Structures are given as C-alpha cells and as structure tokens.
Amino acid sequence: MEEKQIISRGQLLLTLLVCRAFTLMTFVPLIFEEASFTTRLAAAAISTAVQAVLVIPIVLLNRSGLSVTELAMSRCKAFGIIAAVLYLLFFLFYTANSLLHFQSFLSARFFKGADSILWILVILAVCVYCGCLGIEALGRSSVLLFWIFIAAFGVMLVYSAKEFDPVNIRYDKNFGNGLFAAVMDDLARNGEICALAFLSKHVKEKFRCGVYGLLAAKLVLVEAVMVTITAVLGEFARLTDYPFLTLGTFGGARFIQRGDSLYLVVWTITAVINSALFLHIAGGLIGEILPKISFRTSIAAALVFVLLLIFTLSGASFNGVYSLLCSGYSVAFLTGGIPLIVLLTAKKGGEKA
Numbered sequence: 001m002e003e004k005q006i007i008s009r010g011q012l013l014l015t016l017l018v019c020r021a022f023t024l025m026t027f028v029p030l031i032f033e034e035a036s037f038t039t040r041l042a043a044a045a046i047s048t049a050v051q052a053v054l055v056i057p058i059v060l061l062n063r064s065g066l067s068v069t070e071l072a073m074s075r076c077k078a079f080g081i082i083a084a085v086l087y088l089l090f091f092l093f094y095t096a097n098s099l100l101h102f103q104s105f106l107s108a109r110f111f112k113g114a115d116s117i118l119w120i121l122v123i124l125a126v127c128v129y130c131g132c133l134g135i136e137a138l139g140r141s142s143v144l145l146f147w148i149f150i151a152a153f154g155v156m157l158v159y160s161a162k163e164f165d166p167v168n169i170r171y172d173k174n175f176g177n178g179l180f181a182a183v184m185d186d187l188a189r190n191g192e193i194c195a196l197a198f199l200s201k202h203v204k205e206k207f208r209c210g211v212y213g214l215l216a217a218k219l220v221l222v223e224a225v226m227v228t229i230t231a232v233l234g235e236f237a238r239l240t241d242y243p244f245l246t247l248g249t250f251g252g253a254r255f256i257q258r259g260d261s262l263y264l265v266v267w268t269i270t271a272v273i274n275s276a277l278f279l280h281i282a283g284g285l286i287g288e289i290l291p292k293i294s295f296r297t298s299i300a301a302a303l304v305f306v307l308l309l310i311f312t313l314s315g316a317s318f319n320g321v322y323s324l325l326c327s328g329y330s331v332a333f334l335t336g337g338i339p340l341i342v343l344l345t346a347k348k349g350g351e352k353a
Contacts (some may be wrong), residue, residue, distance in 0.1 A: 007202050009210030011139030013217060014146045015277065016199075019192040020218050021149055022098065022270040024225055025244045025263075037170060037230050041223060043182035048219045050183070051193055054336030055211050057343045058196050062207040064346075068197035068339045069288055075345050081289055083338050087194070088285040090334055093325045094191050095278040096304045099123060100318065102271040105242065120308060123271065124301045130276035131283065131297040135202050138277055145269050152266050153225075160232045168234035169227070184328035190218070191326055192274075194334045198281045279304070 007015075064071055069087060073080025103119050130138065193214075200207055229243050236246075245263050282303075283296035293299065311318040324330075 005134050005136040005202055006204055007135055007139035007199075009203055009206045009213070011143060012199055012203050012207070012210040013214045015139050015142040015273070016192045016195060016214050017217050017221070018142045018145055018149065018270055019195075019274045019277065020190065021146075021221065022102075022267070022274040023189050023192075024222060025242075025267055025270065037226070039179055039182050040186075040226060043179060043186045044219060044222045044226070046179075046183045047186035047190065048215050050187060050332070051190060051215055051335070052212065054332055055193065055196060055215075057336060057339035058200055059208045059211055060343055061339055061346075062200040062203070065201055067201050067284075068342055069285065070201075071342050071346070072338070073288065075342065079341075083342075084285045084288050086338070087197070087334060088282055088289070089325055090191070090194060090330060091278045091282040091285070092300065092303055092307060093322050095275050095282070095300075096307050096318070097322050097326065098271065098275050098278075099304070100308065102267070105267065117309070117312070120305065123275070124305055126272055127276040127279055128298050128301045130272055131280035131301075135199065135277075135280065138273060138280070142273055145266075145273060149266055149270065152262055155262070157228065160228070164231045165234060166231070168231050187328035187331050188323075188326060191331050194331060195277065195281055197335070197339055198284065 058068065061068060061071060066074070069080055069084040071080075072083045099120050102123065106119060130141075196211060203210060225244065233243055233246065279297050279300045282300035283298075286293060286296045286299055308318075310316070311321075
C-alpha cells in the first residue's frame with residue numbers, strides 16, 4: 001500500500017468540481033437532448049438531491065480511514081475483489097470517454113489534421129506523470145485551476161452580457177415529461193462522485209462538509225452555465241458542437257474574439273487533472289486486486305489505451321458499452337449501493353464504520 005496522503009475538504013471539493021467542469025465544458029445539458037430547458041433545470045436539482053442521499057454511506061464510512069474497497073476486502077475478500085473490479089471497470093471507461101471527448105474537441109477546433117491516437121498517447125503520458133505525483137499534488141493543482149476556470153467563465157459572462165435575451169428563457173409547464181430520463185442522464189454526467197469512495201480516506205476532518213459543499217457548488221455551476229448559454233445563444237446553441245466555447249466568442253468584443261486560446265488552456269489542464277485523478281484511483285484499485293504489482297498508474301493508463309485502440313480499430317461502438325458501464329444506474333450503485341452493503345455488514349458484525 002502506498003503512503004497515505006492527506007488533502008483538505010476544500011481541496012477535495014475543488015478537485016471533483018474541476019472534474020465536473022471538464023464534463024460540462026465538453027457536454028452541456030439541454031443542447032444535445034430533446035428535454036426542455038425547464039426539465040433540465042429541474043433534473044439537475046433532483047439529481048443533486050439524489051446524490052446527497054447516495055453519499056450518506058460513504059460519509060459514515062469515512063471514520064474508518066479506509067476506502068470502501070479496502071473495507072470490503074477486510075470483511076470478505078471475494079466481495080472486496082468483485083467490488084474493486086467493478087469500480088476499476090467504471091474508472092477505466094470513464095477515463096477513456098473523457099479522453100475521447102477531449103481528443104474530439106482538439107481535432108474539431110484546433111488540430112484537424114492531427115493523428116487521434118498520437119494525441120491520446122501524449123495526453124495519457126502527461127496524466128500518468130500527474131497521477132503518480134499523488135492526490136496531494138492533484139488537490140493543490142485543482143485549487144489554482146479552479147480559479148483560472150472561474151476567471152475564464154467570468155470573462156465569458158462580462159463579454160456576453162449584452163447578448164442576453166430574456167426571450168430565450170422559455171419555461172415549459174409540462175416539464176414533467178421526460179424528467180426521469182433527464183435525471184438519470186444528469187446522474188451519469190456526475191460520475192466523479194464515485195471517486196468519493198476512495199478519496200474519503202485522504203480527508204481527515206470535515207469530510208461531510210466537503211462532500212455536501214461539492215454537491216451545492218456543482219448545482220450552482222451547472223445551473224449557471226445552462227441559464228447563461230440558453231439566454232445568450234438561444235436556439236443557436238443546438239447548432240454548435242461546443243456551446244461553452246461558442247459562448248466565449250459570441251460577445252464580439254475584440255479582446256475575446258480569439259478567446260478560444262484561453263479556453264484551450266483551461267480545457268487542457270482540466271482534462272489532465274480529470275484523467276490523472278481517475279488513473280490514480282484505478283492504479284490504486286489494481287494494487288488492491290494484485291498487491292505485488294508495480295507501476296500501477298502506468299498499467300491503468302495502458303489499459304485505457306488498449307480499450308481505445310480496440311474500439312477504434314474494430315469500429316465497434318464505444319458509446320454503447322460506455323452507456324452500459326457508466327450509466328446513471330451504475331453511478332448510483334457504485335456511489336450508494338456498494339458502500340451501503342459495506343456499512344451494513346460492518347454494523348451487523350458489531351464493528352464501528
């Protein structure tokens with residue numbers, strides 16, 4: 001086992017918030033879905049409430065000082081290994097999906113002639129290095145990156161404020177139609193909360209405050225981005241692949257006309273932090289399953305690269321498998337289901353969680 005590193009509740013909050021920001025920058029709810037603006041706003045709020053319930057077992061298990069899978073293995077090794085494998089599959093596919101989205105973004109907007117496999121290799125190499133530095137380094141980096149992201153988003157708001165059109169904000173009285181599907185879709189976009197099952201052991205004090213602060217901050221961020229994009233771009237948002245980036249160049253001011261370079265920097269660093277964190281966790285899981293193995297983060301990265309190669313060369317649909325392994329139901333089970341089982345077995349055995 002590696003030496004335990006400690007991060008503050010604030011670093012925990014900002015690290016996972018940065019991961020959510022990356023997902024939000026490469027995918028904005030409402031834009032690519034048929035659900036109405038009102039439905040998406042309500043779905044984000046309901047999804048946050050569901051997440052608040054799901055994380056309760058993890059919060060209670062935090063006092064043990066171990067990850068959920070470490071606790072599971074201490075109670076029943078077979079169950080612990082099965083749980084570790086399920087988490088490992090989730091984080092490998094979640095990382096692969098993040099890299100695919102980022103690579104598609106680079107190819108579509110900046111480097112159209114670049115080889116996609118080469119880009120993924122380069123990004124993976126950087127992510128492995130960052131992941132090997134440990135959770136403390138990632139936590140400190142996330143604090144700085146968060147403020148850079150906020151500054152970039154603030155610039156967006158300032159230079160697009162004159163384009164705000166209240167007419168674009170249309171409320172649907174029948175927003176209940178498709179609400180459940182929208183909630184599950186939003187839950188699937190919040191896969192970073194599964195990392196709490198492993199980051200909990202790195203936070204000594206006020207872990208609960210960090211967790212629920214994260215949920216509140218994510219809700220504010222998501223709702224703010226959805227309202228801003230809808231108010232500024234309106235129906236035009238559906239015609240662009242990256243509405244978040246389009247928002248930054250929509251104001252027409254000279255200072256921001258080439259603001260895509262600023263967002264490229266923010267997106268790149270965010271992608272690295274996002275993927276490095278999940279590779280770090282995946283490496284830890286590999287170590288739990290195979291304790292004697294070395295270079296765990298590198299092996300996790302190699303597995304991600306092999307996954308991407310298989311789907312790229314075979315022409316098979318990555319989205320189909322990803323939607324199955326990283327769906328809203330998967331997030332709910334890994335965030336709430338497995339930790340709840342571990343918590344109940346602890347109580348049944350008369351142990352303190």
